[in-house]
Amino acid sequence: MMMVGKTVLALVFSLILLITYSRFMGSVDLRSHFFPLLQSQLKDNIPCYTQSPLRVYMYDLPRRFNVGMMNRRSPDETPVTARTLPPWPANSGLKQQHSVEYWMMASLLYEGDSENETREAVRVLDPDSADVFFVPFFSSLSFNTHGHNMTDPATEFDRQLQVDILKFFRQSTYWQRSSGRDHVIPMHHPNAFRFLREQVNASILIVADFGRYPKIMSNLRKDVVAPYLHIVDSFVDDDPPGPYESRTTLLFFRGRTVRKDEGKIRAKLAKIFVGYEDVHYEQSLVTGESIKASSQGMRSSKFCLHPAGDTPSSCRLFDAIVSHCVPVIVSNKIELPYEDEIDYSEFSIFFSVKEALVPGYMVTQLRQIPKERWLKMWRLIKKISHHYEYQYPPKKDDAVNMLWRQVRRKLPVAKLAVHRSRRLKVPDWWGQRR
Missing domain, CATH: 3.40.50.2000 (Glycogen Phosphorylase B;)
Incomplete structure (x- = not known):
C-alpha cells in the first residue's frame, strides 16, 4: 500500500509541476504528454488553416480609363460594375494577349461568395481596410488603341490618360501615404504607360517582361511577371492512346x-x-x-x-x-x-x-x-x-488568382519600403549605393 501511495503522490507532484511550468513558460497540451495516440488522431482531423483572401480596394475610375476603350462610341463615364462589365471582345486579335488588366479588374468586380476559399483576392469598399490598392487603368489597351508610334496624332490620347491618372494619384490620400508602393498597376505591354511610367515605378507593377524596363524601375523583388493570354485554343481533350x-x-x-x-x-x-x-x-x-x-x-x-x-x-x-x-x-x-x-x-x-x-x-x-x-x-x-487560363468568373488557381497570390507575396517588400520612407531624414542612402 505504501508503494502505491508513493506512486500516486509522485504522479500528482509531477502533474502540479507541469501545470506550474505551463503557466510561466506558455501553454502545454497535456494530451500530448499523457495520451500521445489520441493526440495524433486528433491532429489528423484538424482542418488545414486557409489564408483569408487579399483585401483589395479598387479605385472607381471613369470608363475612359478602362472599358470605355473597348467601345469608344459609348459616352457613358460612370464606373463599371459587375452588371455593366462588357465581355472582352472576341475579335480583338493580338490585343487580347495583353488583356491582363481586364481580367484582374473583372475578378474584383465578381459578386460571387466572398467567403469562397478559391478566391485569392476580394474587393473591399473601405480603403482603410485594404491590403493593397488596384488601379484599373488599361494602359496596354490604351497603347494598342491610341496609336502605335510617337508620331501618330492619336498617341496624344494615350499621353493625356497618363497625365490625368497621375493627377488623380496626387489627389489621393492613400497614394500619397505610401508614394504608391501598395498600389497595383498593370503595365503588361512593353510600351504601356510609356510616357510617364517612371513616376509610378515604386508601385507593384504587373508586367510581361522585364527586358523592356530599366532596372531602377522594375525588379523581381516588388513586381509580378504575368503570363500572356494565349492566342490558340486550349487543348481540352488531349488523351490519345499513344x-x-x-x-x-x-x-x-x-x-x-x-x-x-x-x-x-x-x-x-x-x-x-x-x-x-x-x-x-x-x-x-x-x-x-x-x-x-x-x-x-x-x-x-x-x-x-x-x-x-x-x-x-x-x-x-x-x-x-x-x-x-x-x-x-x-x-x-x-x-x-x-x-x-x-x-x-x-x-x-x-x-x-x-x-x-x-x-x-x-x-x-x-x-x-x-x-x-x-x-x-x-x-x-x-x-x-x-x-x-484567364477567365470570368475566376476559378481556383487560374491565371488571375495566381497573380493575386503573387501580389500578396510582394507586400512585405512594399511595407518595408513604406515604413523606411516615413522615418528617413535624407534621401534613401541604401538605394544610392554603388
Missing part, C-alpha cells in the same frame, strides 16, 4: 522571323533548321487561319520552340503550354510567371542563345531525350496548364 507517337513533328515554330534586339536570333535559326524533315520552322503573320494552323502544329509536335522576340518573352510560350507541347526556350534574359511556385525545368527545355546557334546542336539534344522523360513533362504540362 501521345508520344501521335506527335509526329519533333520541333515546331510558326511566327515572325524578323525581330529586333535578342529576337534577331529567329532569322539565324531559320537558316539552321533548313533540311530537317521533322522540324517545322515557318515565317507567318497573325491571322485567323494562321492561328488555327499554329494550334494544329503545336498539338501534333513533341517540342515547341520559343525564341526571344522583340522582348525575351512572348505569347508563344503560353500557346505551347495550353497545347501541351513541351516548350523549348531560347533566351538569355527571360523571366517567367509564378517561378517561386513552379519549376519550369521540370517540363521545359532551355538553351542559351549561344547553344542554339550551333548548327545541329538543339536538334541532336532533343532527339536524345527519352520517351519516358517526354511523357513525364507532357503529363506535368497537362496538370499545370490551368494556371495560364
Whole structure:
C-alpha cells in the first residue's frame, strides 16, 4: 500500500509541476504528454488553416480609363460594375494577349461568395481596410488603341490618360501615404504607360517582361511577371492512346522571323533548321487561319520552340503550354510567371542563345531525350496548364488568382519600403549605393 501511495503522490507532484511550468513558460497540451495516440488522431482531423483572401480596394475610375476603350462610341463615364462589365471582345486579335488588366479588374468586380476559399483576392469598399490598392487603368489597351508610334496624332490620347491618372494619384490620400508602393498597376505591354511610367515605378507593377524596363524601375523583388493570354485554343481533350507517337513533328515554330534586339536570333535559326524533315520552322503573320494552323502544329509536335522576340518573352510560350507541347526556350534574359511556385525545368527545355546557334546542336539534344522523360513533362504540362487560363468568373488557381497570390507575396517588400520612407531624414542612402 505504501508503494502505491508513493506512486500516486509522485504522479500528482509531477502533474502540479507541469501545470506550474505551463503557466510561466506558455501553454502545454497535456494530451500530448499523457495520451500521445489520441493526440495524433486528433491532429489528423484538424482542418488545414486557409489564408483569408487579399483585401483589395479598387479605385472607381471613369470608363475612359478602362472599358470605355473597348467601345469608344459609348459616352457613358460612370464606373463599371459587375452588371455593366462588357465581355472582352472576341475579335480583338493580338490585343487580347495583353488583356491582363481586364481580367484582374473583372475578378474584383465578381459578386460571387466572398467567403469562397478559391478566391485569392476580394474587393473591399473601405480603403482603410485594404491590403493593397488596384488601379484599373488599361494602359496596354490604351497603347494598342491610341496609336502605335510617337508620331501618330492619336498617341496624344494615350499621353493625356497618363497625365490625368497621375493627377488623380496626387489627389489621393492613400497614394500619397505610401508614394504608391501598395498600389497595383498593370503595365503588361512593353510600351504601356510609356510616357510617364517612371513616376509610378515604386508601385507593384504587373508586367510581361522585364527586358523592356530599366532596372531602377522594375525588379523581381516588388513586381509580378504575368503570363500572356494565349492566342490558340486550349487543348481540352488531349488523351490519345499513344501521345508520344501521335506527335509526329519533333520541333515546331510558326511566327515572325524578323525581330529586333535578342529576337534577331529567329532569322539565324531559320537558316539552321533548313533540311530537317521533322522540324517545322515557318515565317507567318497573325491571322485567323494562321492561328488555327499554329494550334494544329503545336498539338501534333513533341517540342515547341520559343525564341526571344522583340522582348525575351512572348505569347508563344503560353500557346505551347495550353497545347501541351513541351516548350523549348531560347533566351538569355527571360523571366517567367509564378517561378517561386513552379519549376519550369521540370517540363521545359532551355538553351542559351549561344547553344542554339550551333548548327545541329538543339536538334541532336532533343532527339536524345527519352520517351519516358517526354511523357513525364507532357503529363506535368497537362496538370499545370490551368494556371495560364484567364477567365470570368475566376476559378481556383487560374491565371488571375495566381497573380493575386503573387501580389500578396510582394507586400512585405512594399511595407518595408513604406515604413523606411516615413522615418528617413535624407534621401534613401541604401538605394544610392554603388
